Amino acid sequence: MELREKQGWPKALIGLVARLPWWLGLALAVISYAGLHHLAQKPMPAAMRPGQMGSFLLSAAMHGLALAGQYVLPLFFGMGALLSAFRRDKAARLHAAAASRAGALDAMSWQEFEILVGEYFRRQGYGVLDNGGGGADGGVDVVLHGDGGSHLVQCKHWRALRVGVQPVRELYGVMAAHGAAGGFVVTSGDFTEDAVRFADGLALTLVNGKTLLHGIRAQAGTRPTATAPADRSTPDCPVCGAAMVLRQARSGANAGKQFWGCSRYAQDRCRGTRELD
Numbered sequence: 001m002e003l004r005e006k007q008g009w010p011k012a013l014i015g016l017v018a019r020l021p022w023w024l025g026l027a028l029a030v031i032s033y034a035g036l037h038h039l040a041q042k043p044m045p046a047a048m049r050p051g052q053m054g055s056f057l058l059s060a061a062m063h064g065l066a067l068a069g070q071y072v073l074p075l076f077f078g079m080g081a082l083l084s085a086f087r088r089d090k091a092a093r094l095h096a097a098a099a100s101r102a103g104a105l106d107a108m109s110w111q112e113f114e115i116l117v118g119e120y121f122r123r124q125g126y127g128v129l130d131n132g133g134g135g136a137d138g139g140v141d142v143v144l145h146g147d148g149g150s151h152l153v154q155c156k157h158w159r160a161l162r163v164g165v166q167p168v169r170e171l172y173g174v175m176a177a178h179g180a181a182g183g184f185v186v187t188s189g190d191f192t193e194d195a196v197r198f199a200d201g202l203a204l205t206l207v208n209g210k211t212l213l214h215g216i217r218a219q220a221g222t223r224p225t226a227t228a229p230a231d232r233s234t235p236d237c238p239v240c241g242a243a244m245v246l247r248q249a250r251s252g253a254n255a256g257k258q259f260w261g262c263s264r265y266a267q268d269r270c271r272g273t274r275e276l277d
Contacts, residue, residue, distance in 0.1 A: 010076055017080025019130050022088060025081030029074040036070035039063070087130075091119035098213060099220035105188040105209055106159055113157040117186050118142045120212065121153065123219045124245070124263050139167065140174060149181030156187040163187045163206075165194040172204055186212060205247075211258065214246035237262040239272030246276075 017025040044063055094116040098104045108116065114130070122128045127145035142153035154171045156163045168185050175183045182203035185191075190208045199206050207215075235244050240262065247261040260274040 013076050014080045014083065017077055018083035018087065020080070020084060022081045022085035025077050025084055029077035029081065032077060033070055033074040036066045036073065039066035040070050087115065091115045091122075095119045095123075095216060096220065098216045105157075105213065108157065108188075110155070110157040113188060114141045114155045116216075117153060117155050117212075120186075120216055120219070121184075126151070139170060144184075150178075152178070152180045152183040154183070154185050156185065156189070158187055158189045160189070162190045162192045163195055164192045165198045168195045168198055168204065168206065172198075172202060175204070188212070211246050214258075218243070218245060235260055235274050237270060237272035238274065240270050242270070242272075244272070244274060 017028065040063065042063070044060065090112075094104075094108065094112055098116055105113065105116075118128045118130055121142065121144050125146065129143040129145065130141075139154050140152045141155045144151040144153060152171060152175055154167060156167065163185065168191075171183050171185055174180075182205070184205045184207055185195075185199075186207040188209040190210075191206050196206060236242065237244050243263050244260040245263045246258050249257050249259060258276055260276065262270040262272040265271065
């Protein structure tokens with residue numbers, strides 16, 4: 001409600017449609033035009049009978065709204081679809097840049113980093129909903145939908161500082177309040193030991209910049225530039241056969257070490273792993 005009061009309902013509607021897949025926004029434009037055009041073509045009552053003034057005025061109002069809405073509403077839906085398509089194209093370009101250029105994460109703005117993170121999870125099979133920079137929703141930047149339920153994502157584009165335990169604890173509280181199946185905190189940098197210890201054993205995954213880059217390069221099937229760490233071929237999960245992503249052990253004797261984990265762990269709880277070569 002606060003967003004609509006600030007921006008007005010047209011901008012709020014366009015922004016909402018822009019968060020949907022572009023083809024869905026286009027479908028809404030076509031459906032809204034067809035439905036409202038059908039209503040606009042219906043003839044008005046020719047005469048009124050006694051006591052029918054209320055229904056006549058209602059029919060006249062609906063007819064007027066349909067006449068205008070058959071053009072206005074599809075226009076807003078179409079603008080949202082175009083904005084959605086532009087964002088998807090930008091997400092693909094950011095993903096390609098991160099996969100092929102050293103230092104690409106550091107060169108991004110925090111808004112671009114959030115778009116990149118959304119694309120990273122989209123390519124893992126999630127339905128991705130951009131939350132518009134978090135704000136009042138406890139710093140949740142992206143909402144993921146999969147077979148295992150919803151997952152909340154918080155992005156931290158921090159170059160110098162390591163992400164501490166407080167943001168991780170806050171996201172876990174939001175997860176509990178919303179009944180989310182899990183969550184991710186993704187940073188372009190790294191996490192403190194306290195943050196790693198807090199997330200250990202919870203349905204909360206910490207993704208640092210190194211792991212994120214390895215995962216993006218594995219998705220793109222590219223190799224980094226000569227100044228970046230050597231890439232590794234992406235193996236298949238030994239349990240379900242799905243593609244694997246690089247993860248980092250958070251506890252035990254191998255704490256801090258990377259390993260291959262199943263990309264469908266969040267959705268299907270597949271626990272297939274492989275050691276790095």
